[in-house]
């Protein structure tokens with residue numbers, strides 16, 4: 255069994271010394287409240303170049319904060335890309351808004367102004383432009399569209415922290431930018447999220463909402479941080495090869511599920527049942543965030559370098575789709591490999607047998623989910639990107655280039671075989 259050169263489905267990108275930060279924050283009574291929160295939000299706002307940043311407990315909590323701060327009329331329509339992380343439109347639905355889905359480009363997975371314009375009505379209150387997988391959407395053109403129509407614009411930068419378009423960071427183009435510091439993203443901070451805005455009115459309302467927001471319990475902060483730190487440890491490629499990887503191979507052999515996350519309808523049911531509230535970013539997360547800001551650009555560069563190597567080795571390989579960089583930078587927070595849906599599981603098995611743990615995506619075609627009218631939408635459904643054709647590959651710089659080259663050869667041989 256291959257244990258050298260294994261690639262985990264996601265490598266948790268914590269900065270060095272994170273366990274020490276956890277222990278010292280805990281010993282000093284600075285897990286929840288503390289001075290780092292103010293320092294981090296100021297540093298993040300300087301880095302982005304926007305006047306206001308507010309921390310939140312997660313990306314979805316940040317989105318809830320943003321939506322509440324926009325103060326749209328109840329029942330207003332919010333336009334989302336049809337192919338996205340379905341919890342985001344669910345947040346809007348739970349707040350009494352009406353999610354409307356626009357098509358996405360089959361190659362970039364992102365929506366552009368034409369897709370969005372098709373769905374604008376007199377009830378449209380806002381648009382959530384999303385930079386999926388680390389690829390920027392045509393944000394300048396979308397901004398022109400929404401400004402011309404006086405519709406509020408938000409940017410989902412959960413996969414795009416550090417992406418620049420024309421030298422300007424995404425999350426700063428819209429009325430509000432939304433960020434996630436969850437473990438599977440490029441800037442994990444033991445969880446957390448943030449919103450950024452240049453609008454003083456939105457900022458005023460966000461600040462007021464946060465003054466009534468929930469502070470996570472100390473035990474919950476500890477538990478989550480420890481869990482993420484353990485995932486960091488187990489996703490160091492060498493440790494992964496000796497621990498989780500053999501377990502996955504055993505599961506594969508026994509025909510058991512491969513530790514996949516809950517997605518689609520099931521994910522939305524459990525999210526709705528959790529009665530989501532806006533939560534605070536905690537001091538521990540802010541301390542990690544301060545350190546992450548110093549390394550995020552170099553980290554993104556490393557992922558792009560690995561992605562380039564993989565793309566070069568797979569271009570022209572029949573039946574395998576590789577991400578096509580469009581406008582601005584792609585930082586490959588996830589590298590979406592595409593293959594026909596009927597062959598995806600075979601490719602995943604083949605890769606796992608050769609030491610590469612590819613991930614089934616958490617993104618969904620939202621129009622087909624029960625919460626968004628699934629069955630009724632079937633009749634008018636246009637075929638587009640589907641979760642069933644995607645395998646996410648981790649190209650984070652912790653994976654040596656030679657292992658990325660080997661991965662390219664393995665996929666090539668499979669496609670030609």
Ligand SMILES: Cc1ncc(COP(=O)(O)O)c(C=O)c1O
Pocket residue numbers: 312313314315338339341342384386410412413434435436446447616
């Ligand atoms: C595109 C997108 N937006 C938002 C989020 C929400 O972020 P969080 O998990 O921190 O709530 C996710 C999470 O996976 C996501 O993939």
